[in-house]
Amino acid sequence: MRPILHTLYACTVLSLAPTHGLALGTGSDGDWSELDREVEALAASLLSDGGGPGLFGRVRSAYLASSDVLGDLGGFGVEDARLGVMGSHGGYEYRLEVDFADDWGSGTIGLLDARASFALTETVRATLGRFRPVISANGLLDEGDMVFLSHSVIGTALAARDEGLMLQGALSGLDWALCIMNGLDGQGDDALASLRVSLDLRPSAPHSPDRLTEGAYGSPEEVSAQAALAMVKDRGNPGSDLALAEFRAGSDVWSLAFDAAQVGPGGFVSLASNIGGSLAPNTNPHSVSLTLMVQEDWELALRVQELDLADLRQNDLALTHYSSGHDVKWTLGLTQLESSTLGLDTELWGIALNVGF
Structure with missing residues (x-):
């Protein structure tokens, strides 16, 4: 900014x-x-009277290639071309962000965030407008602050923006977030509701900056750890329930992340940012990732995802070079999707440049 x-x-x-x-x-x-x-x-x-508006934005361009799918894919694309403004005035904080790219044709060009936040009480903060609900740590990541080229499957299922109201606070050491969003039926009366609670397992450890990032780069030297549980129910899609358990740990040298979801009989697509985030009914997908700083400005990352559907497994490997933190970085990534049941074994690789301010 x-x-x-x-x-x-x-x-x-x-x-x-x-x-x-x-x-x-x-x-x-x-x-x-x-x-x-x-x-x-x-x-x-x-x-x-206020912090004054601040301008921020970034461009993420990439080359993706695969000899196995999509007719021998090999081409360039602009995944993100974002511009936003944020600030505060009279005790209210605001954020407005738009994206001029369409994420390789799978996303939506236009408004991303349009929200205002304010203190409802001394311990409760409210957010109103269009935003990402606080449910999944991976889903909350800005695409420019990730080590991998994409969200995890679970993160993608919970990364979409929606209009609604969110309340956040802390109680007896637990951080909580309650969201009431429009959900699948839009402005109909069948809302989506979610609740997330998280616990800092090492409260004495120093915390990272407010900016949420993936991996070890820029994290405090001392080891930190956090566990979280979340539940989501969309009344606009009967049976569309989801329960999520998360664990995060790491330092400035390494990081570990584990996510496990339980999907109801209606599946879950209510907050999917693209088709890759559709979770099949009655499945228990899970993901584990490990990152390691191999040099001061180089980070290696591995992620294994079990989708609990037709024996599908997705393996992601990434190597990131930080030229100026997460604002300016190169990422080389490889994704392997395999299923012995479907006889599937395909690979997709890409290289992306992210430049932000």
Whole structure:
């Protein structure tokens, strides 16, 4: 995120200078120092009502190839071309983000986030608008902050944005998030409801920055660990229930993630960000991933996913080089999808460049 109003503030300060008694003529060094202090004070007063909007965005371009599927796939694409603004005003925080790319034809061009957050009580915070509900840690990851080229299958099933209300807080050491979203029937009266509770297993360990990232890069040196449980029910699709268990641990050298889901008889597609996130009825998919910093700015990652459907297994391997953290990085990835039942054994590889600000 980068401030976009510094120039405007400076121009405003200079235009108001005569009315505030700021002498802009020649003078001694002491006069100019006093002028600097007055300019800074006036600029601070202009910012006092809010943090000021900040501009952020990123572009992620990739080359994907496979000799096994999609007619010998081999081509370039823009997965993300995003631009957003965020800030605060009068105790309210806001975020607006759009995407001008269509994620290789599987996504939706247009509005991503449009939300406002505020303190409902001293311990409860509310979010209203369009956003990703807090259910899955992997699903919450911004695609520019991942080690792998894509979300896990479980993460993809819970990565879509929707309109709704979210309440978040903490109780007796447990962090919780309750979401009421539109769900499959849109603005009909059959809403989707979710509840997530998480526990920090090492509360004394230092926490990572507010920015949620995947892997070990940028994490605190001391080992941290967290466990979470979540439940989702969409009344717009009978039998569309999902229960999720998660475990995360890691340091600045390694990271471990485990996810396991139990899907109801109606399957689960309510929050799938693309077709790859459709979870089959009465299945128990799970995923485990391990990442390792092999050098200061190189991270190696392996993920194994069992889909509990026709003996399907997906293996993901990724090597990421950080040029400037997650903002500027290269990722080389390989995905293998295999099923002895279906006689399937296919591979997809790609290389992606992410540049953000």
